[in-house]
Amino acid sequence: MEYNHKEIEKKWQDHWFNNKRFEAVDFSEKPKYYNLVEFPYPSGEGMHVGHIRAYSSLEIVSRKRRMEGYNVLFPIGFDAFGLPTENYAIKKKVHPRIVTDKNIEIFLNQLKTGGYSFDYDRVIDTTQEDYYRWTQWIFVQLFKKGMAFRDRTFVNYCPSCKVVLSNEDSQGGKCDRCDTAVVQKEKDVWFLRITKHAERLLEGLNELDTLPRIRIEQENWIGKSTGAHVDFKVKDTDEVLQVYTTRPDTLYGATFMVIAPEHHLLKRQHDKIKNMDAVHRYQEEAKLKTEFERVELAKDKTGVKLDGIVAINPLNQKEIPIFVADYVMIGYGTGAIMAVPAHDSRDYEFAKKFDCEIVEVISGGNVEEEAYLATDEGILVNSGMINGLTVQEAKEKIIAYLEEKNIGTKATNYKMKDWAFNRQRYWGEPIPVIHCDVCGMVPVPEEDLPVVLPEVDDFQPGEGGESPLASIEEFVNTTCPVCGQPAKRETDTMPQWAGSSWYFLRYTDPRNTKVLADYKKLEYWMPVDWYNGGMEHVTRHVIYSRFWHQFLFDIGVVPTAEPYKKRTVQGLILGPDGDKMSKTKGNVVNPLTIIEEYGADTLRVYTLFIGDYEQSTPWNDNGVKGARRFLEKLARLETKVSDEENQSYQTILHKTIKMVDEDIESLKFNTAIAKLMTLVNEMGKAEHICKTDFEIVLKLVYPFAPHICEELWNGLGHTEDMVYVSWPTYDPAKIVETVLEMVVSVNGKVRDKIQITAEMSESEIVELAKSSERILELTEGKAIRKVIVVPNKLVNIVV
């Protein structure tokens, strides 16, 4: 067969897609299997080799599952709201709707060119009204249950994108989109009460089949810690300054307190604080600092001592000063800390600079030199009732004491904050809320959904961080659905994470106009059996979507408590230079040129052969040729096919069936392909190949390189395509080697090899090993102290 990839691939793609060969069937009798890959953002760049790699894993698994007799749901869609499209629309003066539709069409064609076996009848697009209607519907439910609320706080604001960013989108003090330094801005914004689910999000991880590093990253993100809330009285006031600490055992060492610049105490005790001018100046400075300055340039501690008020240490009744300093964050714990300089490096640094008392309360270090951070070992000193106790004992005793005296409680805290849920841009789901002077905030009635994005001429965001929707009077002005009075619409839109937080549900019933998805269909398809995606989405998207899913479960909309059974991640494909692919570095590999030159089968095989699937690895153009050669060798086997049986390759054939099966299930595609290459090389040496054996090889290669396999399968005279032919199983009898080689080593060094047969006993093997000429030379005149036999592997003789 001449390998004309263009012709073959076109032919089979037309056949599959025109005949809907990958259609997922609702309520089929077959067992269901739901494979999910993260849906792409339809950028103008189109498909990237990263997409190929990301989708290929479950593409392989989906093809294999169909052959194994499953009813497979393997869907694809588009997460199409977001800034790049909007920015492009602003620049080129084209409506984002037009840009999005065009990009989606291109992307879908590219996916088909790659031969991906998605069910293309279930394609969804988060920007379509019939989709975001349900995104808004979920928001309304969240709002009704008090899970969505509005609050005035300092938010991360990108002066370039003119957008309020969540903490997740402004990591490292830089805007996720444009890298501009983020500043703090006070604003009324929407939040989702995800912190209420912190514990459940943590517990749900126990049910998730995933790698430890993936689970740990999520656990760290949620950031649970345990300790105590402790109340400190502020002298001569009714004020109680509450702190959160993980180290209540060090309470006797608390020699001063620090509150965040935004702490409400400053406003409340305004009159008593004598140096309020200095405090105000400090607050202003802190506000102007970007996140970057606050974190990266934090080497030097700054702060202002409050003049006029002091706190009382509740254990020893000592008066201790209160400082304002920006090393304490308003958003974590209570925004105030008890400072224990002897045993916390930040407090130590601050105490040294501001000349505060340092009292050692845990022995073992040298607090003259540095903070002693002992956690487990170490005995309490200078600590009244807990002297002599271990840290653990002291913690328990102090908490009991605090609770008894009613000045503190055992407490749990989470790093995770409520989810800042808003954008001030055009291309997003309008938040379906109406502001009425009489009734307050009222959700848009469900029958009025969706709140449709209005047509506008200018998508440019307002200078003050206002949404472009705010300037459209026909949109803003409405009537209150409760009292009928004139009212105004909310003009914020949702962040991009919204549409992706439930998309996997919509795939089960993508055209439903009554509910987000039919409950019976959800019961049939959910949960997602296997979800593959990027490491970068493990902490944000996965947690957000689990939160929404848990909420939807609580209100009876979905049948499972957790959405995903298994989560895996793919490693990045780096540029040929080993750097992350980027347009600016000019090291981007375009998958379409590879498909053009070598074919989709080659591209698919190469992107999986390139290295460990879960590890990052650089692209290598030469490697592509190897993948292509493999397929050519496979095609050449066709010429050797006969009806006659051939025993010469049976062992390796059946071993390969076993290993390829196992490797696919454990994402070891690189070794699966290596073993298939070995098999094809071996069978190439045979005089003739039995037709049924060649069929097995085609079935094994099919998930990786389906087009050429279909062609060869067809060439054998089959009229039915390979999509639902049965996956091969190995014959256990055939993988047992009758004659095999064992290594004989002396003191762990390999010295000889012996041929044994499967029937030989261990003592026979040892005798054979000892009597080998090479071994006799080495053991002559020495006493054999020990002989270790590892069945079918080696004999080690210790002298």
Place this chain on the structure above:
RNA sequence: GGCGACGUGGCGGAAUGGUAGACGCGCUGGAUUCAAAAUCCAGUGGCUGCGAGGUCGUGUGGGUUCAAGUCCCACCGUCGCUACCA
């Protein structure tokens, strides 16, 4: 700073504690060809030896073990995530 992963030929990478370097790329030699491409065959970690072989070798230094790339400890380096988290 914290958490995590990783470190193996010229390159990408294989190795349930049991023959280190599977498989691929590249390279060398040969066959084929008028020649080339393609294809096929052989070889391909270092040092050493005519040779059978010997010896060293998985970032560095220790340890456990009959046996360590693999397990443990320390250090060095690279990458990812996170970050004054109290």
